[in-house]
Amino acid sequence: MQYKATVYANDRLFPEPIPHPLQQLAPCSDRGSPYPELWRLTLHAPELVSLLKPGQFLHLLTRPLLSHDPLLRRPISVASWHEEHGTCSLYYQVVGRGTAYLSQLQAMERLDLLGPLGQPYPMPPTGQQSVALVAGGIGIPPLFPLAKTLLQKGHKVTLFLGARTRGQLLMLGEFRQAGVPYFVTTDDGSAGRLGRVVDDFHDKLLHSHHFDYIYTCGPKGMLQAVQTITAAAGLSGWLIMESHMACGLGACLGCTIRVQEGEGWRYALLCQEGVAFAVGEVCFDV
Amino acid sequence: MSNSPAQAGVTPDLAVTLGTRRPLRLKNPVTTASGTFGYGVEFAPYMDITALGALTTKALTLEAREGNPGRRLVETPAGMLNSIGLMNAGLEHFLRETLPQLRQFGDLPIIVNISGHTVSEYATLAERLNQEPGIAALEVNISCPNVENGLLFASLPESAALVTRAVREVCDLPLFIKLTPNVSDIAPIAKAVEEAGADGISLINSVLGMAIDIQTRQAILQATFGGLSGPAIRPIALRMVYQVYQACSLPIIGMGGITTWEDALEFIFAGASAVAIGTANLVNPRATVEVIQGLGEYCQYHKVACLAELIGAAHR
Numbered sequence: 001m002q003y004k005a006t007v008y009a010n011d012r013l014f015p016e017p018i019p020h021p022l023q024q025l026a027p028c029s030d031r032g033s034p035y036p037e038l039w040r041l042t043l044h045a046p047e048l049v050s051l052l053k054p055g056q057f058l059h060l061l062t063r064p065l066l067s068h069d070p071l072l073r074r075p076i077s078v079a080s081w082h083e084e085h086g087t088c089s090l091y092y093q094v095v096g097r098g099t100a101y102l103s104q105l106q107a108m109e110r111l112d113l114l115g116p117l118g119q120p121y122p123m124p125p126t127g128q129q130s131v132a133l134v135a136g137g138i139g140i141p142p143l144f145p146l147a148k149t150l151l152q153k154g155h156k157v158t159l160f161l162g163a164r165t166r167g168q169l170l171m172l173g174e175f176r177q178a179g180v181p182y183f184v185t186t187d188d189g190s191a192g193r194l195g196r197v198v199d200d201f202h203d204k205l206l207h208s209h210h211f212d213y214i215y216t217c218g219p220k221g222m223l224q225a226v227q228t229i230t231a232a233a234g235l236s237g238w239l240i241m242e243s244h245m246a247c248g249l250g251a252c253l254g255c256t257i258r259v260q261e262g263e264g265w266r267y268a269l270l271c272q273e274g275v276a277f278a279v280g281e282v283c284f285d286v
Numbered sequence: 287m288s289n290s291p292a293q294a295g296v297t298p299d300l301a302v303t304l305g306t307r308r309p310l311r312l313k314n315p316v317t318t319a320s321g322t323f324g325y326g327v328e329f330a331p332y333m334d335i336t337a338l339g340a341l342t343t344k345a346l347t348l349e350a351r352e353g354n355p356g357r358r359l360v361e362t363p364a365g366m367l368n369s370i371g372l373m374n375a376g377l378e379h380f381l382r383e384t385l386p387q388l389r390q391f392g393d394l395p396i397i398v399n400i401s402g403h404t405v406s407e408y409a410t411l412a413e414r415l416n417q418e419p420g421i422a423a424l425e426v427n428i429s430c431p432n433v434e435n436g437l438l439f440a441s442l443p444e445s446a447a448l449v450t451r452a453v454r455e456v457c458d459l460p461l462f463i464k465l466t467p468n469v470s471d472i473a474p475i476a477k478a479v480e481e482a483g484a485d486g487i488s489l490i491n492s493v494l495g496m497a498i499d500i501q502t503r504q505a506i507l508q509a510t511f512g513g514l515s516g517p518a519i520r521p522i523a524l525r526m527v528y529q530v531y532q533a534c535s536l537p538i539i540g541m542g543g544i545t546t547w548e549d550a551l552e553f554i555f556a557g558a559s560a561v562a563i564g565t566a567n568l569v570n571p572r573a574t575v576e577v578i579q580g581l582g583e584y585c586q587y588h589k590v591a592c593l594a595e596l597i598g599a600a601h602r
Binding site: 022023061068069070071072073112114244245246247249250251252253254255256258266267 | 324344355363368370516545567569
């Protein structure tokens with residue numbers, strides 16, 4: 001229709017930045033696949049970056065600007081950010097249509113970005129000096145901003161990180177540079193100890209290391225194992241969870257996690273109360 | 287030159303009035319589809335809630351409901367399946383905590399969506415809400431596909447009328463009955479609720495659907511079936527709004543996949559007096575205000591002085 005072509009064409013094909021600090025069209029300033037099957041994306045969103053705190057996630061619309069499909073945003077944890085440059089970086093694995101779209105973004109192409117969402121990571125109480133971080137696979141990057149913050153606050157941080165194979169040990173260089181001592185485990189033994197990161201953590205906890213507090217992020221089975229081990233050891237800390245999510249704002253009620261409350265349980269919204277849940281709180285049986 | 291309101295620089299009148307016996311006047315035709323906008327406060331950081339024509343709340347039940355276990359969401363082509371299970375804190379909590387919060391939006395009409403297992407639950411809810419100030423209308427959800435009895439009430443003209451009459455008897459608020467698309471013929475159901483005393487009809491609720499995980503060979507949603515929503519269902523919704531407009535004289539709040547102002551216009555042309563934005567809110571928290579702005583600009587461009595003139599244009 002004439003109307004669209006004359007009045008709206010420019011507007012709609014090349015939308016202006018959304019004038020809102022919490023929702024922006026952020027240009028992609030860098031993207032690539034620095035690890036096999038794993039991708040990194042850097043976005044320029046200064047206002048949003050200035051609000052970011054460790055533990056929060058961004059909600060990315062992973063489709064061309066005028067498309068309806070894929071419909072929903074993708075929640076992705078922020079791995080690092082640079083306030084002066086106004087950029088933030090995140091890592092992802094291509095698992096479906098949304099992440100496939102991300103992997104094909106061109107430089108300066110813009111993404112509709114919502115955030116920061118979720119609660120910042122709770123910090124260890126005073127006196128809990130020695131903190132263990134247990135991370136697996138794509139669960140490694142969300143712990144990087146946390147490690148830096150903990151170090152700044154004077155905690156002793158030890159990282160246990162595991163991946164399928166050597167090439168997928170994400171951000172190892174960054175952790176090294178930040179001065180975080182780490183223990184590596186790989187499923188195929190191509191780097192560090194052969195086996196599961198959880199077992200390595202468990203062994204050291206039992207025999208050689210003292211920890212006051214833990215954070216863990218990784219596949220569900222890993223989180224469950226870490227929860228069992230740490231609860232048995234009487235340790236406190238946080239499981240960094242994920243869930244299928246639509247709005248990220250607490251409206252759709254889709255991203256529920258079953259958590260214990262008193263004698264019973266309740267559904268907690270991951271986007272509102274998470275992404276970290278207390279050790280011992282999460283019910284993994286459903 | 288004439289001074290008609292449609293001249294550039296003059297704001298067109300977007301107001302609509304739904305119904306005559308208990309008129310519900312909205313400053314613009316855009317509301318929120320129940321369950322996609324929480325209670326408004328969730329969206330306050332992103333937009334001006336008071337810009338809405340009305341706010342329709344998440345479904346309210348007599349007792350608190352914890353919702354469905356397991357996975358609740360699946361993305362599908364241009365849509366999503368949900369099985370939330372009417373998770374809400376129940377009537378008492380709503381009256382104590384939520385309604386006072388909603389009243390802070392000032393003049394914004396609040397449409398409270400209610401749902402129940404039984405006819406008497408609907409009536410109890412309606413009777414209680416009828417006594418509360420600050421509620422503009424009730425939307426009676428007799429069509430949620432996630433709770434066993436919901437499907438039943440909206441599936442047949444008789445049971446739809448039964449709930450409508452029971453609520454009508456105890457409530458003076460404008461009543462909008464929300465119908466399901468999961469029926470063979472929507473027209474007799476619309477007529478039945480009209481005769482039973484409804485003031486308007488909301489349609490459509492989500493379309494019953496499912497998705498299967500090819501690895502586990504099982505339904506992805508723990509509830510097996512879920513409600514399909516989003517742009518994928520828009521043509522179905524539009525067709526049903528068109529049919530109901532022909533079948534009865536009640537005002538219609540049209541919904542089902544509306545994402546942009548262009549979509550909203552289609553529904554208004556099909557016969558909707560107002561439109562509800564649903565799943566689009568879950569993707570773009572500013573969807574409602576963008577639709578309102580687009581409708582205004584459309585009217586201005588086309589020199590439409592009052593948007594209400596456009597209702598049902600496709601039938602003329």
